[in-house]
Amino acid sequence: MKVGFIGFGEVASTLARGLMGVDVEIYTCLEGRSVRTRELARLMNVQLCSSHREMAQNVDMILSAVTPSQAVMVARKLGRIRGVYVDLNNVSPSTVRTALELVGKANTVDAAIMGSVLKKGLKVNIVASGPAAAEFAQLNDYGMDIDVIGPDPGQASAIKMMRSAYTKGVSALLLESLFAAHRMGIDDEALKYISQTECPDFQEKAVSRMTSSLYHARRRSEEMEEVVKMLSSETEPFMSRASLEFFQLLTERIGKMDEKPSNMHQVFQKLDKKE
Numbered sequence: 020m021k022v023g024f025i026g027f028g029e030v031a032s033t034l035a036r037g038l039m040g041v042d043v044e045i046y047t048c049l050e051g052r053s054v055r056t057r058e059l060a061r062l063m064n065v066q067l068c069s070s071h072r073e074m075a076q077n078v079d080m081i082l083s084a085v086t087p088s089q090a091v092m093v094a095r096k097l098g099r100i101r102g103v104y105v106d107l108n109n110v111s112p113s114t115v116r117t118a119l120e121l122v123g124k125a126n127t128v129d130a131a132i133m134g135s136v137l138k139k140g141l142k143v144n145i146v147a148s149g150p151a152a153a154e155f156a157q158l159n160d161y162g163m164d165i166d167v168i169g170p171d172p173g174q175a176s177a178i179k180m181m182r183s184a185y186t187k188g189v190s191a192l193l194l195e196s197l198f199a200a201h202r203m204g205i206d207d208e209a210l211k212y213i214s215q216t217e218c219p220d221f222q223e224k225a226v227s228r229m230t231s232s233l234y235h236a237r238r239r240s241e242e243m244e245e246v247v248k249m250l251s252s253e254t255e256p257f258m259s260r261a262s263l264e265f266f267q268l269l270t271e272r273i274g275k276m277d278e279k280p281s282n283m284h285q286v287f288q289k290l291d292k293k294e
């Protein structure tokens with residue numbers, strides 16, 4: 020099996036590492052990519068193509084794992100292909116349909132990653148829908164965990180968007196309220212008492228949500244734009260709009276971070292410095 024990745028960041032490099040361990044050949048194209056992406060691909064020794072179109076001629080399946088705002092653009096640049104095309108990006112159903120229509124019809128898959136690839140690796144659960152979802156799920160034979168949930172592009176990303184509205188909304192609330200608690204000198208206590216109303220490992224999860232929200236603020240704001248877009252077609256998304264604005268402000272304030280904070284206190288120190 021030969022798999023090509025468009026984008027070679029956290030998702031692509033993590034899945035690629037797992038797949039290479041079971042003899043899947045991995046391809047990517049580094050034209051125009053950052054030092055970080057080049058370094059990730061170089062360290063893993065993946066096969067390089069001079070363009071994504073050239074890559075499409077060499078592989079059985081292409082997985083798009085770029086930033087959400089680029090999902091349509093990379094599909095447009097690729098154009099129609101014969102192999103299977105899977106969009107793994109956190110985008111709304113309408114965005115994923117637009118992207119998939121640009122590359123084909125019967126050969127496309129809307130796929131949504133349910134969780135953190137860094138934590139789960141190749142075993143991260145992925146929900147898939149669309150005409151070629153069953154072909155994509157053949158990667159389960161190589162250690163992936165893909166659930167096919169339906170035949171239509173947009174079904175998988177709709178589930179992902181609902182989940183994002185919830186998880187990113189909770190992350191924004193935690194960051195906002197516990198930063199205020201930090202200013203008042205009671206952040207550890209506040210987290211402890213919030214945790215008592217939640218599940219046993221809530222404290223650990225809450226810290227992980229806050230550290231990654233700061234580190235991935237730009238991506239979170241792009242994802243929330245997609246959530247608001249989708250929810251707007253069904254309801255008035257007051258809460259999700261507030262989360263979107265929260266992550267946009269966080270992105271403006273923090274900019275690009277070199278390293279992920281390792282605990283809640285580092286998150287607040289960083290925010291203190293930028294006030």
Ligand SMILES: NC(=O)c1ccc[n+]([C@@H]2O[C@H](COP(=O)([O-])OP(=O)(O)OC[C@H]3O[C@@H](n4cnc5c(N)ncnc54)[C@H](OP(=O)(O)O)[C@@H]3O)[C@@H](O)[C@H]2O)c1
Nearest residue numbers: 026027028029030052053056084085087108109132135136
């Ligand atoms: N990480 C997760 O656990 C997770 C979970 C669920 C869903 N997702 C979704 O999966 C996608 C990828 O996430 P990630 O964590 O891998 O992000 P990431 O680490 O930021 O990597 C994004 C990759 O896409 C590349 N890229 C950006 N624009 C591109 C373009 N126009 N053409 C080609 N490559 C481009 C980036 O290259 P440069 O370095 O040059 O910018 C980078 O290699 C996102 O849509 C995200 O929402 C991620």
